[in-house]
Amino acid sequence: MxxxxxxxxxxxxxxxxxxxxxxxxxxxxxxxxxxxxxxxxxxxxxxxxxxxxxxxxxxxxxxxxxxxxxxxxxxxxxxxxxxxxxxxxxxxxxxxxxxxxxxxxxxxxxxxxxxxxxxxxxxxxxxxxxxxxxxxxxxxxxxxxxGGMDTVIPKVRLSDNISVADDVNLDIADGELEELSRYGIANKDGTKRGPLGLPMPYLKAIQSYFKDEGRKATDIELETLAQTWSEHCKHTIFASPIDNVADGHYKGYIKRATKEIRAARGDDDICVSVFSDNAGGIIFDDNYLITDKVETHNSPSALDPFGGAITGIVGVNRDCMGFGMGAKPVVNRYGFCLADPRKTPNYFRDKSCTDALLPPSNIMNGVIAGVEAGGNCSGIPTPAGFVYFDDRFAGKPLVFVGTVGLIPREINGKPGHEKCALAGDKIVVVGGRVGADGIHGATFSSVALDEGSPATAVQIGDPITQKKMSDAIIKELRGFSDENGGWYNAITDNGAGGLSSSVGEMAEGSGGFHLELEKVPLKYAGLSPWEIWISESQERMTFAVPEENTDKMVEFFARRGVEATVIGTYTDSGRAVISWNGDSIMDLDMDFLHDGNPETPLKTTFTRGGEIEPDLSEPESYEVALSDMLKRTNIASKEFIATQYDHNVQGSAVLGPLQGIGRVYAETSVSRPALDSSKGVVLSQGLFPRYSDIDTAAMAAAGLDMAVRNAVAAGVDFTQLALLDNFCWCSSDEPERLGQLKRAVEVIYEMAVKYQTPFISGKDSMFNDFKGYDENGEAIKVSAPPTLLVSSIGVMPDIKHSISIAPKAAGDLVYLLGTTKDELGASEYYDELGHLGNNVPETDAHQNLRLYKLYARCSRDLLISSAMAVGYGGLGVTLAKKAIAGGFGMDIDLSKLDLRADKLLFSESTGRIVVTVAPQNKKAFERNFKGFEQCHMIGSVAYSENLFIRDILNVRVEELEQSYKSTFKDY
Amino acid sequence: MTKVIVLSGYGLNCEEETLHAFNHVGIEGNIRHINDLIESPKELEEYQILAVPGGFSYGDDTGSGNAFAQKIKLALWDELQAFISRDTLTIGICNGCQILVNLGLVPALNNYGERDVAVTHNESARYQCRWIDLKINGNSSSPWLKDIETLHVPVAHGEGRFMMDDKTLEQLQSNGQISAQYINDNGEFAKGEFPVNPNGSISDIAAITDKTGRILAMMPHPERGMFTWQRDDYHELKDAAQRGGSDLFEESEGMEIFKNAAKYFS
Structure with a gap:
């Protein structure tokens, strides 16, 4: 009963x-x-x-x-x-x-x-x-x-009749190979296990490998190769030769930028661990490194927004815990690219229009709640983030999640960022148990007691299980040592690919492994070995532990309510070996496993987009135009998100997501992650997806510049600034899309080298397309615009250098730094009017660099009272947001800038910062910018209640504030 | 020497900054995992102050603070009673407040261990992280709140709404056990108005004590408002100080609570 x-x-x-x-x-x-x-x-x-x-x-x-x-x-x-x-x-x-x-x-x-x-x-x-x-x-x-509701017991019941390791014959024709790749390995009953997703050259390489081995492949071997060689794990598009770039985009541009910057900076290099670990690490101070990683979790969030987002955020927390010997998560980042939640497009997965996509409002509510539950429950502040809207994100939303970590530079007498599994070390898995979560799109059959229907499992993170594990590792175990040093030699997280990926990667250190798969603890019986091996069940870390330490480590975790299990041994055999109750079910050459996938050269083409620049008349009322701009989803306040995210846990918040008495939603944060150090960490980001409609180079350049400029404006030490790249592309099998990618990659290489801001970590997601049907059953494809998110992380020597966006006193002087050009292409203003245009903002990295260096001197000398980088909506929106934030009026005169008023107010030219300066600092400030012709004094913070722009507009700040806060008022 | 024990484990997460606050006012102490304390409960005898910090114990599942309180009640109740019957101080902050309420340590109108009030889902059914203002009740005899009139500190919770029946409310009022209430910008009681009362709490209650005042349960976070640089208006204060050529105070209002603990034992 x-x-x-x-x-x-x-x-x-x-x-x-x-x-x-x-x-x-x-x-x-x-x-x-x-x-x-x-x-x-x-x-x-x-x-x-x-x-x-x-x-x-x-x-x-x-x-x-x-x-x-x-x-x-x-x-x-x-x-x-x-x-x-x-x-x-x-x-x-x-x-x-x-x-x-x-x-x-x-x-x-x-x-x-x-x-x-x-x-x-x-x-x-x-x-x-x-x-x-x-x-x-x-x-x-x-x-x-x-007599009431029915009692439902949703217990998983799988058949006990598992197949331990089926042989798969690869000595078949190409057509059959293709079929195998598309539908997966056949079960005994004829059903298929789900796609392997291996392209033909890979299939041929595998076929010839097993021919040489003189035997058939097992199912688990094929699943392992498919997992290890997947785009998701290998990033083949960034790794492959592309046109004349033999090293590919990753080595040839992204990694090369960092390499060149590090070489040029010599002793002033800030990088410590880049591209080689679960996150990137730079110097924080003499005692600590600061680490950062930004992930995407797009496809899962389209299916289950809450589950996708919470799994994403707790997953990237584990990337932080898996950096070096384990970094402590100190700040979470988020970013959502979504369709307008007020719209309801009708998209279906099936032709008969019965299987509808979730409406944008559900997706928005779900992803916001997912990051809330994951971040808040984990006790990690979430002060930094953004939301960007474009209706082409209706098919696939982009969900960015990031975690900043803090790690001692030295742990148990060794560098904290170094780790290596040694031959003879035991493989220990810690945390949650393994279920059928996330296997091949997460479909599996199970039967509830009173329901006969098969269910689909989507991963949902369990932040408390993870928190118990995280505390045990980072706050205790990491510091344990005996005469032989620390208790473990290496740690990494289990994310995509589960054990196959974590054990496989760590075994590269020792040169092989032997896993006894039957020892892995399971949520329920009935999983086949291959499923256990590639399951993406969450909340697990994998360790390499000297044998003499395993007992005490397992016992320690037990006292913390965390399960730890010895599941095998790292070896130097050069082989990846798995056994099941003593029988070998996988035995692959390590080199083949990790480097056996053949190169697949890529070709690109490129055509610039955009329309003819429209010939528009000026708006009848600039007051109305500015008000309308402030209501736009990309510009309006998202305060309702900021207040749902705990942004001051750990007591580290210095500059939060809501700034000034007007509580303006800002996209730059400053934290003090170590209470015993007065140094601050500055976080920001930039992205301009719509610019891709004209030119992806402009899109990428603007994003990188914004990420840098936001951090500079907030007072970062410009020499202590690093970047992360997240490419979210679409249709990356088309030469034209690859051509757009190449433009973007080339330009961020050039700009990063120019700014001397190294990339330290990155991730890509190359197929953000939805292929389905509209309400008439017509086939459609909704592709996310090619999007590069650049995130910035930097250090300021003392948090007293932190600068907020809010003006502080009437009478202060207002300066516009940088050049305003006729660049309304793909801007918020043109979009408001239904145009795309052609004059997309071009970034002048040379001039910007001059400005940022001069600015950094002013912020170091505490000459700047408030600052805000000019972004979406241009100068007009920036002035309005500053007025709202400070609760002051402003008297502005733009007549010296030679541009028509609508372009002046709404052009999105990059490289601009609006600052306010106290009168007593005027002289020093202007002296600092002497010789820089793009330092414009444009007015003052007023004693009035109006934003007044001479000959253009005069409007009460209170009215602007109402517009700014109206769009998401009821969310 | 006064020593504080700060609990950790099962999703509590503010133990480090809470210990930092005590350390700052000269109180040494330790963070102890609840399982370790259950293993050697006699340890409590070494301490004069017990702090149950904020967090998300057991993910707030089955009601915030409930599961952690059940765990303490089943495994540590006798030792805890012995602790509070000595001349000790106990503070529960945010999730710690919810745990003390579920343990029945506050308000404990009749006996310790009986639940008289509840702290439940915010009226908005939404987590709220924001700065608020508190008026400290002049009737309160709590040593934690001595000589404090108002506090500017943040709240960060999804379940901070005090609920109780009218009779209980009257008793709390007449006993001086309502120690802090949310006020608006003019210094008047919030009267339930959002966002100055962030959770719809009855009578704008943000904190209560037991009858002795030695046990304080508060939803807002004093340890997140203990230094000036943590404040939401830090940049304004910093700028004003710079203009006036004066120095910023390092400490902010939240620190007063921890100072009071130090004073109590000095």
Whole structure:
């Protein structure tokens, strides 16, 4: 017999109120009660001591669910989906009764109000995701005659009849090879396991390898090669020769930029560990390195926005923990490229239009909530981020997540960033257990007790399991040592490819491994060896541990509530060996595994985009035009996101996401990650996806410049600044798209070398396309615009150098630094008017470099009272945001700048910063910029309440603030 | 010498900055994982101050602070009672506040161990991270809050809404156990108005104590507002100081709470 416990929340419950609001948008007025439901398979949980431990007697009621409602809607998880509340409940059950059993959570909403069943079904669709959740709806009559809701136990049940290692015959014709690659290895029942995704040259290389070995391949060997050689893991597009660049984009441009900068800077090199580890590391001070890594999690977020985003953020936290001997996560970054949430495009996965994509609002709410849950639960501040909107992100949203880490330069007498698995070291896996999560697009069959249908598992991060593991490693284990030094020799995270990737990579240090796969702890029985090997189950780290330390390490983790298991040995055999209960099921040459994939040279073409520059008249009212600009999604305040993200945990926040008394959403942050050091870390980023419609070189240059300029404006030491690149491209099998990529890569190489800002880490995602159908069943392809996100990380010598965007005093002088040109192509202003244009901003890196160096001297000498880099929407928007942030009016005169007013206000020319300077610093400030002709005094911070721009506009700052905050007011 | 024990584990996450605050006012101490303390509970006898810091113990699942409180109650209750019956101080901040409430250490109108109030989901059903202003109740006898009138500190929580029945509220009021309430920019009680009252808490309550005042449970984070550079208006203060040729105070209002702890034992 099952146990079902229902905990009734108080009438004032905020979650229930939110459901009421959602119902209102559907035209239903109702009162809603929320009930938390906990179920277990046996009746052992039916003890009062347990149910009492689940409820607060002051506000909640146990198993006293009222029946005065019209509809009952219950939402629970499908079998195999991570159920974090369920996990905690299981722990409580064991604490309270000493009896361990899996618990499952669900939410029940009791809806009192007149509504048709369709409305309740629509509500369910809005607040749930059918990929991971099950819903059950009952009318009052049904509920009463059934005696309540049904108890559902979503337990995974897989067949015990696993195939240990099937031989796969590769001695087949090319057509059959292609088929094998596209649909996967056949199961005994004829079903296919899912695509291997190996292109023909790779298949031929594998075929010839096994011919030489004189045997058939096993399934696990093929899965391993497919995983290791995938675009996701090998980044083949960036690695392959392209046109005349034999080294490919990565070695030939990105890595080369860093190499040249490091060589040129000699003793002043800030890089310590670049491109070789899970994150990049630069010098913070004499004691610490600071690390950074930015990841994307796009495809999973399109399917399950919450799960995709939370898995992304806790995944990149592990990249930080997997840097060197383990860095402490100190700041999270986020960035979302989304479609306008107010629109509802109709895109379907199938021709018959039954399988619709999630609407943009669901995706937005989900990814915001995912990063919130992951970051907040992990105790890592999230002060830095952005949201960018373009309707072409409706098919594939871009979800960027990053983590900055802090690591001692020396750990147990050795450099903290160095690690190497030694032959003889034990392979130890720590953290969560392995399930069928994330295998081949995460489809697997399982059966709930009372449901016959197969379920799909999407990965959902479990931040608390990870937090326990993270604390144990970073705050304790990392510092443990005995006469032989630290307790472990190497650590890395389990991300894409799971063990196949983490063990495979670490074994490159020792020169081989022997894994005893049956020792890997599982969430449930019935997984085949190949599944265990490539499963992407989350919250796991892999260690290389000298044998004498394994017992005490496993015991230590147990005391922290974390599971650690010895699963094999690193060797120097040159072979990648896996056994299953003693039988060898994989035995591959290490060199072939890691470097056996043949080169596939790429060819490119390029055509500049854009239209003829439009001939527009000036707007009738600049007050209205500026107001409209401030309401645009890319410019409007996203304060509602900033306040949901804990940005001051760890006590490290110096300059946060909301600046000035006007709380303007800023895209640069300053943190003090070590309380014992007064140094600050500056984080920012830049991206201009729409510029790609004209020229990807302009897009990439503007993004890199913005990332640098934001950090410079906030007071970074310009010589202590590094960059990260994230390319999110589309259709990267087309020469034209590759040509666009080449333009972007070439220009950021040149600019990084010019600015002397090295790349330290990067990641790419090359196929952000959605292929499906519109509402008429017509085939469509929605491609994300080619997007380069450049993130910047820099150090300032003392946080007192930090500069916010908000003006500080009336009477201060306002300067515009940099050149404003007729560059409205692909701008926010043209987009507002429905044009693309042609004059996309071109970046003059030479002039910008001069400016940033001069500016850095001023910020070092504390001459600047406020500063803001000019970005989306141009100078007009920047002045408005500054006025709002400071709560001051401004008197501005732009008549000395020779440009028509609309271009002056809204051109997005790069390389510009607006600053305010206290009168007593005027002389020193101007002396500093002597000889730099692009330093324009354009007015002063006013005693009035208006933004006044002579001959152009005069508007109350309060009105501007209303516009700026109106778009997302109700989010 | 006064020593503080700061708990950690299972998703608590503010232990380092909380210990830093105590260290800054001259109180030495240790961060101890709850499992280690359960293994050797006698350790509590070495300490005069217990701090349960902020965090997300057990992911807030089954109600924030609930699961961690259950764990303490089942494994450490006797030792904890012995600790609070001595002349000691206890503080719970944010998740720590939720844990103390679920343990029934506050307000403990009749007995320690009975839950009289709840701290539950924000009225907005949304996590809120923002700076707020508090008025400290003049009636409060808590040593933690001695001579403090107002505090400018941040909140960061999804479940910070105090709820209780009217009778309990009256008792708390007459006992002086309501120690801090949210106020607006004019210094008046927020009267439930968002965002100055960030969670819809009854009577704008942000912190309560037990009857002795030695146990303080507060939702806002004093350790995130202990230095001037942590403040939301740091850049304005810094700029004004520079113009006036004066130095910035290193410490901000949140530090007063920790100083009071040091004073209590001095």
């Amino acid at each position: 099952h146990t079902r416990i229902e905990i009734l929340a108080p009438t004032e419950d905020g979650r229930a109120k939110n459901i009421e609001k959602t119902l209102e948008t559907l035209g239903v007025t109702a009162k809603v009660r929320a009930v938390d439901v906990f179920s277990t398979e046996s009746d052992a949980a039916q003890k009062d001591v347990f149910s009492r431990s689940l409820a607060n007697p002051v506000t909640q009621k146990i198993n006293k669910t009222p029946t005065d409602f019209n509809w009952a809607l219950e939402i629970g998880f499908l079998a195999g989906v991570t159920d974090n509340v369920g996990h905690t409940t299981s722990e409580l059950l064991e604490l309270a009764t000493g009896y361990g059993e899996e618990c499952y959570s669900s939410k029940l909403y009791l809806i009192k109000g007149d509504a048709a069943r369709e409305k309740i079904e629509e509500l369910a669709r809005i607040i749930s995701n059918k990929l991971i959740q099950r819903i059950s709806i009952k009318s009052h009559d049904e509920y009463m005659s059934d």
